[in-house]
Amino acid sequence: MTPRALFALALGLALAAGGRDAFDGWIAATDLPVTEVAVGTEVLARDGTILRAFAVADGRWRLAPGPVDPGYLADLVAYEDARFYAHDGVDLLAVARAAGQAVFAGHVVSGASTLTMQVARLLEEGPTGSLAGKIRQARVALALEHRLTKAQILDLYLRLAPYGGNIEGVRAAALAWFGKEPRRLTPAEAALLIALPQSPEARRPDRDAKAAKAARDRVLDRLVAEGALAADEGAVAKSEPVPTRRRDFPALAPHLTERLAAAAPPGARIETTIDKGLQAAAEKLARRAVTGLGPQVSAAMILADHQSGEILAQVGGADWTNTKRAGFVDLSMALRSPGSTLKPFVYALAFDDGLAHPETLIEDRPVAFGTWHPQNFDHQFRGTIPVRQALTFSLNIPVVSLTEALGPARLLSTLRRTGARVDLPGSGAPGLAISLGGLGISLADLVQAYAALARLGRPVHLSAEVGRAHPLEGQLFGPVAAWQVGNILSKIPPPPGGAPNRIAYKTGTSYGHRDALAVGFDGRHVGGVWLGRADGTPVPGAFGGELAAPVLFELFDRVGAERVALPPPPPATLILPNARLPQPLQRFRPRDAAFAAAPEGGPEVTFPPDGAEVETGEGGLTVKLRGGVPPFTWLANGAPVAVATRARENTLALTGPGFVSLTVLDAEGRSASAQVRLTQ
The missing domain is CATH 1.10.3810.10 (Biosynthetic peptidoglycan transglycosylase-like)
Structure with missing residues (x-):
């Protein structure tokens, strides 16, 4: 038995x-x-x-x-x-x-x-x-x-x-x-x-x-x-056949999932906001983007919903199993030079401070900043041009001039307020070159910074983990300045085959063609694309406009019916030709001219300009000034409406319709006035 x-x-x-x-x-x-x-x-x-x-x-x-x-x-x-x-x-x-x-x-x-x-x-x-x-x-x-x-x-x-x-x-x-x-x-x-x-x-x-x-x-x-x-x-x-091969287990978003799994206990079920269809399409797009660019070139990309802060797709590399492309490195999180993609933040700060307006004239001529003589990418100069054109053409000299007026520390502080981790070369103070990409920032943080632009100056923490995305405190710059920058970026000609006026976007190419970038947004989504080599060596002939921009537009095309148009201008937006701008905004004055004359000339009303017709917002009328000595007092038709304020931007409790005479007094009794018509 x-x-x-x-x-x-x-x-x-x-x-x-x-x-x-x-x-x-x-x-x-x-x-x-x-x-x-x-x-x-x-x-x-x-x-x-x-x-x-x-x-x-x-x-x-x-x-x-x-x-x-x-x-x-x-x-x-x-x-x-x-x-x-x-x-x-x-x-x-x-x-x-x-x-x-x-x-x-x-x-x-x-x-x-x-x-x-x-x-x-x-x-x-x-x-x-x-x-x-x-x-x-x-x-x-x-x-x-x-x-x-x-x-x-x-x-x-x-x-x-x-x-x-x-x-x-x-x-x-x-x-x-x-x-x-x-x-x-x-x-x-x-x-x-x-x-x-x-x-x-x-x-x-x-x-x-x-x-x-x-x-x-x-x-x-x-x-x-x-x-x-x-x-x-x-x-x-x-009669049904049996399977004859073993299928691979799902392995989408390998870099992101590896990072999330490493931070969680074994056996965890981690919920994300990743859209599986978009993720698969983005990974396929990344693999196609590097075809023909050499065995070491890789790509990274991110697409997020800037309204909620949820990341919908994140690609860390073109092929995570390819050792030649350093596929194991998450290049969406790697610190790289952003090239010219930081320029929109300089213009937003300049617009918000009343230093410039999209139609302000600015000089694109040879100039020295100490011992530094910056050059444009094409080594050409265009003379006196509108600020709008300077940003559209991504010219270097105008943006460095604005950065000098603002102070490079201001730009650095603004980037950090978006939640970005920024790496400066050396241990000294930030220099003017940071406006041209002279710092390190990851694609993920760069896209997060652009989300603040898309949200009209309100920063947000982007995350792929459920419940982790959330708005950040503060306002980087006013909604008018953010909209003005977005409007300029939306007018940049799209790459071949791209739909015009759909995405506000900016390209960037780092020094030596090491990084090619494109970052942009529409009314709901924000995204970024990076191409380059993981080891930071140059990719000859790599330009953000030629390599990264077409991929960015294709990435946005994958969104389909969920696309949302860019927003209309905020009520306080000043849309005027150069000739009708206030005198201080008609031509950009360098830092020494703009600030050295302020004590003698007293305060200047930079917004609203004299004779303008302005639509008031929900909180009232936004006013801005330059120069003078705080504290300031604002009068409307001779009656005080803001007393002993030290801020150079205030919202006055004024509603339309009708004409109003605005006057601002500084601590030394000097004044400036503007006559405006308020509408609702």
């Missing part, structure tokens, strides 16, 4: 003859294996599907069970352990049947192993053929039934059952063999998942599809014979 037959007979006799109390004590004293089964970490997309799954520490693919097809569960119990919900871990009827069959046949005809006993074996990874092993499984199974519910025992089976190779658990098996979650399975798929754990290596579909199909069909035949499956359904299921 075989060991299994002897076990079946011995266990049956022992249960019949043993004393109940002694038996219960024996079961209660069982030293149970650990029932906390490790599962792999999962990072989820915004729709709850898997972005990326991770194997457990020993390399096995084992995932926490999710929703499972109830038809599969019913078929599993019917096939493996019909009395699962009635027995206490050992099915005495099955034991007696197996023993009787073994005695009369002289060999094992059928087994008596229950699902609970299979769980006991899987937990201990114990032997299956020896008598001692079977007795141990029975004891552990009985103890498990005393301490766990049926649902908990079934959950352990769904986690631990082997399905070939390093695949364990029904969820990992469904993803590996069918490429889908097990919440909905065909009868053929369910039957294969029932058959595989009985002999997972011999029946692996990718190694022996015929053996897998034969085993599956035997399960289907028995389910039909026992009435668990209709005959016609069984016939259809048997």
Whole structure:
């Protein structure tokens, strides 16, 4: 008689003859294996599907069970352990049947192993053929039934059952063999998942599809014979082919998911805001973008919803498995030179301070800032031009002049207020070159800074983790200044094939063609693209406008119907030609001219200009001044409306319609006036 037959007979006799109390004590004293089964970490997309799954520490693919097809569960119990919900871990009827069959046949005809006993074996990874092993499984199974519910025992089976190779658990098996979650399975798929754990290596579909199909069909035949499956359904299921290859587990956003998983405990389920379709499209776009640029060139990109702060797609590299492209490096988080992409922030600050207006004339001529003689990218000079044109053409000399007037520390402080981490070369104070990209900032932080521009000066923390995105405190600059910059950027001609006036965007190329960038936004989304080499070596001929801008526009094209137009101008926006601007705004004056004359000339009203028609906002009329000595007093038609204020920008409680005479007095009694017409 075989060991299994002897076990079946011995266990049956022992249960019949043993004393109940002694038996219960024996079961209660069982030293149970650990029932906390490790599962792999999962990072989820915004729709709850898997972005990326991770194997457990020993390399096995084992995932926490999710929703499972109830038809599969019913078929599993019917096939493996019909009395699962009635027995206490050992099915005495099955034991007696197996023993009787073994005695009369002289060999094992059928087994008596229950699902609970299979769980006991899987937990201990114990032997299956020896008598001692079977007795141990029975004891552990009985103890498990005393301490766990049926649902908990079934959950352990769904986690631990082997399905070939390093695949364990029904969820990992469904993803590996069918490429889908097990919440909905065909009868053929369910039957294969029932058959595989009985002999997972011999029946692996990718190694022996015929053996897998034969085993599956035997399960289907028995389910039909026992009435668990209709005959016609069984016939259809048997005609369905079995898979012949193992599918890869999801691995989208590899750099982001790696970072999130490393910061979470093992087995965590991490929810993100990543849009799975956009992420897949962005990764495909990144791979295509580097085609033909050399084996070391990579790409990174980010797309976010600046209204909510949620990151929708983040690509850290063109190919994360390619060592030549340093695919393991997350280039969306690497500190790189931003090139000219910081220039819009200089103009926004200048507009907000009343130093300039989009139609202000500014000089683009050879000039020295100490010993530094900056040059334009094309080494040409355009003379006297409007500020709008200076930003559109990304000229260097005008923006350095404005940076000198503002102070480079002001630009640096503004960037840091967006939440960006900025790395300055050396240990000294920031110099004028930071406006041309003379600092280090990551693509992620650069996109976050542009989100503040898109939000009319209100910074926001971008995040791909659910619940982590949030507005930041403060206002970088006024909504009028932010809108003016966005309006200029939206008029920059798009790359070939790009839709005009759709995206406010800026390109950048770092010194030596090391980085090619494009960053932009519309009414809802903000995005950025970087191309270059991970080691920072030059990419000859790489320009942001030629390489990165077309990719940025394609990235925005993937948004589809969710595109939102750029906003209209805020009510206080001054839209006038140069000739109608206030005298101080008609031509930019360098820092020494603008500030040295202020004590003698007293205060100047820079907004609203004299004779302007201005629409008041919800809080009243915004006024700005330059020069003078604080504190200041504002009068409207001779009546004080703001007293002893030190700010050079105030909101006066004035509403239209009608004309009003504004006067500002400084601490030395000097004054300036403007006559304006207010509208609502």
